Amino acid sequence: MSVLEQLNDKQREAAMQLEGPVLILAGAGSGKTRVLTNRTAYMIDEAGINPWNILAITFTNKAAQEMRERIDRLVGFGSESIWVATFHSTCVRILRRHIDLLGYDTNFTIYDTDDSKSVMKEVLKRLQIDTKQYPEKRFLNRISNCKNELSSVEDEERDALGDYADEMFAKVYREYQAGLKKNNALDFDDLLMKTVELFTSFPEVLENYQNRFLYIMVDEYQDTNTAQFELIRLLSAKNKNICVVGDDDQSIYKFRGANIRNILDFEKVFPNAKVVKLEQNYRSTQTILDAANAVIANNSSRKDKKLWTDKGEGEKIRFITVDTAYEEAERIVDLICADKRAGKCDYRDNAVLYRTNAQSRLIEEKCVMAGIPYSVVGGVNFYSRREIKDILAYLKTIDNGKDDLAVRRIINVPKRGIGATTISKLADHAAATGQSFYDCCVAAEEILGHGRAAEKIAEFVELISVFKSKLEFITLEQLVDDILERTDYEAMLEESDPDDAQERIENIGELVNKVVAFEEQNDEPTLSQFLEEVALVADIDNVDENADKVMLMTLHSAKGLEFPNVYLAGMEDGLFPGYMSICADDPEEIEEERRLCYVGITRAMDKLTISAAGSRMIRGETTRNPVSRFVKEIPQELMQGKAPAKMQPKVQPQAGPVKVKPFVTKAKPFAYLTKGSQISSTGAPDYGPGDRVAHMKFGQGTVTEMVKGARDYEVTVDFDNAGVKKMFAAFAKLKKL
DNA sequence: CGTACTAGTCTTTTT
DNA sequence: GACTAGTACG
Numbered sequence: 001m002s003v004l005e006q007l008n009d010k011q012r013e014a015a016m017q018l019e020g021p022v023l024i025l026a027g028a029g030s031g032k033t034r035v036l037t038n039r040t041a042y043m044i045d046e047a048g049i050n051p052w053n054i055l056a057i058t059f060t061n062k063a064a065q066e067m068r069e070r071i072d073r074l075v076g077f078g079s080e081s082i083w084v085a086t087f088h089s090t091c092v093r094i095l096r097r098h099i100d101l102l103g104y105d106t107n108f109t110i111y112d113t114d115d116s117k118s119v120m121k122e123v124l125k126r127l128q129i130d131t132k133q134y135p136e137k138r139f140l141n142r143i144s145n146c147k148n149e150l151s152s153v154e155d156e157e158r159d160a161l162g163d164y165a166d167e168m169f170a171k172v173y174r175e176y177q178a179g180l181k182k183n184n185a186l187d188f189d190d191l192l193m194k195t196v197e198l199f200t201s202f203p204e205v206l207e208n209y210q211n212r213f214l215y216i217m218v219d220e221y222q223d224t225n226t227a228q229f230e231l232i233r234l235l236s237a238k239n240k241n242i243c244v245v246g247d248d249d250q251s252i253y254k255f256r257g258a259n260i261r262n263i264l265d266f267e268k269v270f271p272n273a274k275v276v277k278l279e280q281n282y283r284s285t286q287t288i289l290d291a292a293n294a295v296i297a298n299n300s301s302r303k304d305k306k307l308w309t310d311k312g313e314g315e316k317i318r319f320i321t322v323d324t325a326y327e328e329a330e331r332i333v334d335l336i337c338a339d340k341r342a343g344k345c346d347y348r349d350n351a352v353l354y355r356t357n358a359q360s361r362l363i364e365e366k367c368v369m370a371g372i373p374y375s376v377v378g379g380v381n382f383y384s385r386r387e388i389k390d391i392l393a394y395l396k397t398i399d400n401g402k403d404d405l406a407v408r409r410i411i412n413v414p415k416r417g418i419g420a421t422t423i424s425k426l427a428d429h430a431a432a433t434g435q436s437f438y439d440c441c442v443a444a445e446e447i448l449g450h451g452r453a454a455e456k457i458a459e460f461v462e463l464i465s466v467f468k469s470k471l472e473f474i475t476l477e478q479l480v481d482d483i484l485e486r487t488d489y490e491a492m493l494e495e496s497d498p499d500d501a502q503e504r505i506e507n508i509g510e511l512v513n514k515v516v517a518f519e520e521q522n523d524e525p526t527l528s529q530f531l532e533e534v535a536l537v538a539d540i541d542n543v544d545e546n547a548d549k550v551m552l553m554t555l556h557s558a559k560g561l562e563f564p565n566v567y568l569a570g571m572e573d574g575l576f577p578g579y580m581s582i583c584a585d586d587p588e589e590i591e592e593e594r595r596l597c598y599v600g601i602t603r604a605m606d607k608l609t610i611s612a613a614g615s616r617m618i619r620g621e622t623t624r625n626p627v628s629r630f631v632k633e634i635p636q637e638l639m640q641g642k643a644p645a646k647m648q649p650k651v652q653p654q655a656g657p658v659k660v661k662p663f664v665t666k667a668k669p670f671a672y673l674t675k676g677s678q679i680s681s682t683g684a685p686d687y688g689p690g691d692r693v694a695h696m697k698f699g700q701g702t703v704t705e706m707v708k709g710a711r712d713y714e715v716t717v718d719f720d721n722a723g724v725k726k727m728f729a730a731f732a733k734l735k736k737l
Numbered sequence: 738c739g740t741a742c743t744a745g746t747c748t749t750t751t752t
Numbered sequence: 753g754a755c756t757a758g759t760a761c762g
Contacts, residue, residue, distance in 0.1 A: 059752070088752055113751090135746090188752055256751060356748055358754095381751085419738045538752060556750045578749055596750080619748060620753040 003041040003074055007034070014243075014276040015039035018047060018215065021236075021270035022243040023263070027307045028292070028602035029283030029562065032245045036217055037067060039243070040082065041074035043215060051078040053214040055235070058086055059223060061541040063560065067219070083213070087228050088536050091191040098198055098205050104184060107528065109396065109403045110535040111185045114384060116140055118405055119183070123175040129168070139172050146173065147189035148225040148257030150196060153177055184402050192227040199234045210238040220560075221246030221266075225257035233269070242270065248303050249296050252556060252596045254588075264303065281307045283562050283605050285314025291608070291634045292601040298633055299591045307602075316640035318609040319631065325570070325616035329362040332567050332611065333370050336550060339565065340372075347373055351551040351563040353600050355576040358618075359569060360552050367550065377553035378539045387493065387504040388511055392534065394483050398467045399527045401438030404430070408437060411460055414492035418460065422453040438464075463487075476515045476530060484508070555600045566604035568597075571612045572625035597630045610634075687736040693717060694737055 004012050014024045014035050026032035040056065043049040058064045068084045085093070096106050111119070120136040146156060153174045160166035180187060186194060199206040216236050218224070221244035224232070236242035244266065251260045267273045281289055289307045296302070322328050332352055339345045352363055357379045367374040382388060390413055396406035408427070412418040426440045429447050433440075440447060444457035463486065467479065474482070484490060490508070493501040518533065519525045540557050551563065555576075570576055577593035584590075601608060610631060615624045687693050691703050701719030 086752075132745095191752090252750075253752095255749075356750080358748060378751085415739075417738070421738085536752070540751095554750065576749095580749070593749090617753075 003038045003045065007031075007038055008280060010276055010278050010280070011035045011038075014278070015042055017243075017274050017276075018043060018049070018241065020240055021266070021273035023221075023266045023270075023273050023275045024243065024245040024278065025275065025303055025305065026245050026247055026278040027281060027305050028247060028250060028599070029281040030278035030307070031280075031282055032219070032247075032278065033063075033067065033070065035278070036219060036245060037070040037074060040071050040217070044075050044078055049215060051075075051081045053212065054082045054217075055090075055213040055215070056082060056084045056217045056219070057090060057232070058084070058219040060538050060560075061086055061089070061536070062538075062543065063219060064089075065541075086536065087231070088188065088191050091195040091231075092532065092536070094195055094209070095186070095191065095198070098202070099194065101202055101205070102194060102198060104181065104186070104194075105402075107184070107400060107402075109183070109185045109406075110191070110532070111180065111183075111187045111405075112384065112535065113140075113188075114389070115185070115405050116187045119179040119185075120172075120176055123172060123179055127172065127175060129172070134168075139169065139176070142169060143173055143176060144189050145257060147193045148227055150193060150227050150230060152193075152197075183404050185405075189227070192225075192231060196227055196230050196234065199231075206234055207238070209235060214239050215241045216243070218242070218244045219246075220250075222248050222251035222260060222263045223253045223258045224262050226259055226262075227257075229259065229262045240270070247305075249299070249305065249595055250559060250599050252559065252592060252599060254592050260301075264301070277303075277305060279305055279307055281309045281602075282311075284309060284602060285311055285606060287314045287316060287638050288601060288604050288608050291317055291638050292598050294635055294638075295594060295601065295630055295633045296598040299594055300587075301591070315607050317634065317638050318607070319639050320609065320611040321614070321627065322611070323614045325359075325362055325613045328569060328611050328613040328616075329366040332363065332569060332609070333366040333372060335567075335609065336372065336565075337370055345565060347548045347550045348545065349564040350567070351553065351558065351561070351565070351603065352567040352569055353553060353555050353558050353603065354569045355555060355578065355596075356570075357554055363552055363569065367552075372550055373548065374550040374552055375543075375547065377543055377551065377557045381539055382507070382510070382542065383534060383537065385504070385507055387489075387508055390489070391480065391483065391508060391511060392531065394467075394487075395479075395527060396531060397438065397464055398471065398479070399531060401464075402436050404437040407441070411441070411457075414487055414489060416456060416460060418453070418456050422448065422457065426457070471527065476519055476525060476527060477512060479527075480512055480515055555596050558603050559599050562603055562605055564604075564606045565609070566600070566607070567609045567611065568600050569611050570616070571610050571628040571631050572616075573628050574623065574625040575616070575618070576628055577630070594630060597628075692737040700737065 004015060007015055008031075011031060011034065014022065015038050018039075024032065024035060026035070036056070040054060043054060044051050056064075056067060058067060064084050064086055068079065068082070071079045071082065071084075083090070092110070095104075095108070098106075099108060100106050117136060117140065120140055121131075124131055124134070124136055124139070146152075153170065156166070156170040156173055160170045180190070199209075213235055216232065218232055223246075232242065232244075244263070246263050248260060248263050251258060251263070254260070267275060284292075286309055289309055293306055320328070320331055322331060336345075336347070336350050339350070340347060354360065354363075360376050360379065364374065364376060383392070390410055393406040393409040396403045397410060401407060404427075408423065411423065425448060426444065427437060429435070430437045430440045441457050441461050444461070445454045448454045448457070466486075467483065470482065471479065490501075490505055493504050514534075515530065518530050522529065540553075543551075543561075551561075555568075573582065576597070577590055581589035581593050612625075612627045612631065615622055617623075687703055689703050689706055692700060693703055694700050701717040703716070704718050705716035
């Protein structure tokens with residue numbers, strides 16, 4: 001019984017209930033992963049359940065990986081045959097086997113949001129819809145919502161009757177789906193919806209999986225949307241052995257279609273469900289838990305829970321108010337530095353959490369200046385960076401020429417003299433004949449006739465087919481290297497934007513690392529498999545906790561993680577809770593933000609620091625915001641330092657952000673941060689070789705070289721902390737010291 | 738066909 | 753303020 005001995009009474013109760021529906025309401029830090037893993041181990045080792053009959057679903061690859069590793073450590077053998085995967089990858093695996101029943105090819109490609117946008121653009125162009133009046137994003141959002149709610153094109157057409165806007169939407173929806181299908185592609189939401197469609201249209205396929213997955217577990221259940229709920233309901237309908245783990249207080253993905261009712265109504269949908277509450281927290285001090293409890297208590301629709309710990313009171317919560325966001329970043333970085341110098345922590349023990357990605361920039365800058373190693377999670381997804389998408393587009397084109405978007409992306413990257421007119425001629429022909437774009441490239445001479453254009457296309461086709469023929473003999477790593485070499489891709493980067501070239505080349509290096517890792521992890525790695533894996537990664541999946549770096553991330557990304565020291569930055573009304581949620585009529589909006597705050601507070605193990613700035617730049621404009629209402633919901637006695645008296649709202653408390661005239665902040669201390677402050681279009685910079693200068697991102701350094709270029713000076717600076725950098729004077733905004 | 742400039746959007750969060 | 757897409761021009 002050793003796997004159960006590691007659990008407390010409540011946890012054990014949840015782990016031992018294998019039959020029937022089980023809802024585990026697991027508060028933050030209550031050891032839910034431990035319950036899931038030990039429950040699984042118990043199933044296999046004690047209850048004699050075949051691991052092959054177990055399905056465990058998570059939201060991120062990271063969570064899936066972690067769960068599998070932990071089960072591995074507990075179970076003697078057999079853990080590799082458990083199906084542990086994310087919702088999306090589970091669906092992909094199922095669809096790869098059966099989607100032909102729905103009229104798709106089983107080697108479909110998965111489109112990311114960028115790709116979807118391109119498809120939508122074409123649709124709107126074809127339907128002659130004015131994108132100024134109806135931006136593509138609005139359609140895409142609505143389609144996404146429909147799919148999350150399992151509403152098909154037909155459903156929308158039926159419901160639209162008579163309403164002009166709804167009918168137009170239904171038409172766009174139909175065309176968009178047709179566009180995806182033509183490219184043999186599915187978008188993220190399709191993965192779920194098509195799987196549900198498959199199961200409802202072909203009961204024999206569903207039954208096949210029902211017979212396999214006798215025991216189903218779902219992690220982070222509070223974040224499931226209707227499609228995910230339906231998927232689970234269908235899979236478990238026959239055996240009813242469904243165990244879900246979640247915390248309604250941590251439901252923070254409503255914008256993505258998550259339906260909090262899924263967890264709140266679990267007992268109604270699954271009668272006779274056993275409900276277990278886990279309220280003992282093993283992560284945080286009592287002070288932190290008291291603060292979290294006090295904040296979340298302000299929400300109305302929730303399952304009553306109260307976290308407790310035997311870890312002791314711990315340190316008080318530190319609350320810092322400063323005038324500007326710059327000072328906020330400085331203070332946070334200083335505090336981390338001081339702790340590190342005093343030997344109280346490693347860098348990796350610290351996380352700075354914020355509401356919006358844009359907030360990371362200032363903190364990054366201060367980290368660079370202070371020479372602190374840091375790592376930013378999120379922002380622009382690694383796989384959506386231009387250079388990465390380019391290389392992937394090459395790989396997709398080589399893998400199968402069916403993805404028109406990929407082919408068109410790289411047909412003239414790097415520039416090989418193929419212009420817009422040539423491309424649209426080929427695209428028109430492809431549309432008219434139903435062929436793929438790449439097929440038309442192969443037959444370019446017949447379509448375009450003899451000439452320069454056809455020749456250029458032929459060269460491109462030749463390039464791709466050389467790669468294709470090599471594919472069998474070389475490793476994926478060699479293939480990527482070969483692509484880079486033959487296209488002279490890096491040279492193109494250097495030429496087109498020297499400023500970012502280095503970073504982009506590093507990113508490509510990172511991609512190569514991932515390729516190598518992929519080949520090491522798989523016995524028979526194929527290009528298709530690699531592309532598939534890459535399509536479904538989230539930023540959080542790539543977080544390396546072992547590196548000794550301060551972690552910077554949004555509150556959303558932080559869910560599921562824990563750190564000894566947590567800094568919650570930008571605790572201001574208007575930023576967090578966001579302006580939109582304050583203005584919304586629906587009180588549920590604020591409650592969602594409050595849950596996000598609860599998530600943030602409960603990430604902290606030992607010490608929590610909260611900060612607010614009197615003014616900050618938001619969207620290029622300086623705004624003044626009062627201290628966040630959430631801070632005021634934390635009892636005074638838990639906080640260290642003064643009450644937020646001087647930060648009280650200045651004029652009208654309820655009026656939201658007050659805009660301030662720009663000159664207030666563009667004043668002295670950061671004058672060198674403003675664009676073009678010391679270089680006029682005609683004159684030379686006021687510094688030269690040998691001078692000491694300051695850069696907003698890299699800190700201080702010495703100018704070693706200055707070359708006059710066509711329209712600007714190219715300056716080489718040896719920075720004290722950031723090394724030698726080459727940059728253009730007009731962009732670098734260097735300030736002479 | 739390629740470049741350079743302009744206008745417009747974004748900033749709430751993401752598989 | 754930062755980035756992107758679209759357009760006008762060479």
